[in-house]
Amino acid sequence: MSDVIQASRLGINRDNRKLQLSKHEQSVPDTIRMKDQKAKLISVSIGTGGDMAKHVREYVMADLEGFVDDKHRGFSRVCYDGDTEPAGTVRRNNRQWSGMSQEEAREIQEALNLDQRLLPGDFGVNVFVEGIKDFSKLPKGSKLVFPSGAVLVVEDFNPPCTHIADKIVSLYRTRSGTLLTRRQFLIEAKRKRGVVGVVDVPGKICSGDLIDVKRYKSPKLG
Numbered sequence: 001m002s003d004v005i006q007a008s009r010l011g012i013n014r015d016n017r018k019l020q021l022s023k024h025e026q027s028v029p030d031t032i033r034m035k036d037q038k039a040k041l042i043s044v045s046i047g048t049g050g051d052m053a054k055h056v057r058e059y060v061m062a063d064l065e066g067f068v069d070d071k072h073r074g075f076s077r078v079c080y081d082g083d084t085e086p087a088g089t090v091r092r093n094n095r096q097w098s099g100m101s102q103e104e105a106r107e108i109q110e111a112l113n114l115d116q117r118l119l120p121g122d123f124g125v126n127v128f129v130e131g132i133k134d135f136s137k138l139p140k141g142s143k144l145v146f147p148s149g150a151v152l153v154v155e156d157f158n159p160p161c162t163h164i165a166d167k168i169v170s171l172y173r174t175r176s177g178t179l180l181t182r183r184q185f186l187i188e189a190k191r192k193r194g195v196v197g198v199v200d201v202p203g204k205i206c207s208g209d210l211i212d213v214k215r216y217k218s219p220k221l222g
Contacts, residue, residue, distance in 0.1 A: 006057075030038050038212040039131035039144075042102055043120045044207050046070040052163045059206040060126075062150050062199045066096030067126055082159075093198070094155040096156045099127035099137035099144070100194030104181040109189040111190055114159070122171070124164055127205070132213055136192050141216030143200065150203025160189040 014077035036072050045054035046069050066073030066172070077093040079085045109118045129135065136157050144152040165185040172180060 015150050019130050023219045035215045035217060037132060037215060039101075039129045039135075039211040039213050041146075041205070041207055041209040041211055042046060042128045042130050044205050045121070045126055045128075047072065047124065047126075050176045050190065052161065052167070054121060054124050054126065056121065057207070059204055060096075061202075062152070062205055063202045064199055066093070066199055069128065070097075072096060072098075072126075087183075095196040097152060098125040098158055098194060099129060099135070099152075100125045100158070102128065102130040104136055104192040108185075108188050108192055109173070112157040112172075112180060112184060113176065114172045114180075115175045115177075116172060118168070118172075122164070122168055123193070124167075125158075125159070127215035129211065138195055138213070139216045139218075143207075143214040143216075144210075145212040145214060146203060146204070146205050146209050148200060150199070150205050151201035153197050153200040154198040156193045156195065157191065158193045160186045160193050164193075165189070 001030070043056050044060050045056045046060055046067050047054045048069060048071060053105060060070075061068040065075055072095055074093050075098070076090055079087055079091055081087045081088040083089075100120075102120075105118045105120075105123065105128075132138070138154045140154055140156060142154040144154075146152075162182060165182040168185055169180045169182055174180065219221055
């Protein structure tokens with residue numbers, strides 16, 4: 001067989017292979033082809049007491065029950081007033097961790113016209129990130145992938161909390177010197193209090209980590 005014929009057939013095979021790959025990629029569900037974004041972990045914290053306070057750590061270990069030593073760790077939890085199930089119901093723990101973005105914290109700060117910068121510890125969240133402006137709008141199923149291989153999955157948005165509202169009201173004043181109210185915070189923090197979720201893959205999560213944020217995209221049906 002001449003070199004020309006062999007080269008021609010090799011070229012056809014490569015073209016067929018590319019076509020097959022193209023058809024395969026088209027058949028992959030949109031749920032797999034998530035839209036990737038990048039974020040940086042500003043701080044990581046755990047809560048150990050009976051209040052909403054979180055304590056900053058250099059790193060935390062995440063396992064399938066949540067963040068080690070955190071009070072929200074566990075496979076199940078008890079529903080609270082206003083939850084998706086009646087208060088007192090034991091259900092799967094979809095709130096093993098909570099997270100918020102620095103961008104949304106600044107939006108709340110500006111909307112309240114505060115005289116000081118809001119800090120990560122003010123919000124009682126486990127992970128505080130930078131780089132995702134609409135972090136609270138991450139859809140259920142979105143993933144936060146860390147360098148260690150740890151993966152956090154988003155379950156739901158985190159509604160404003162009256163305990164956090166009272167804490168911020170007690171600590172801050174407006175630039176004009178007027179007192180804040182709980183209602184003001186709850187209004188301005190609506191849909192900006194971040195998200196909650198579960199640990200999908202165990203691993204080490206460190207302050208300063210660069211995070212691959214894989215935004216879930218619903219499949220096209222029909």
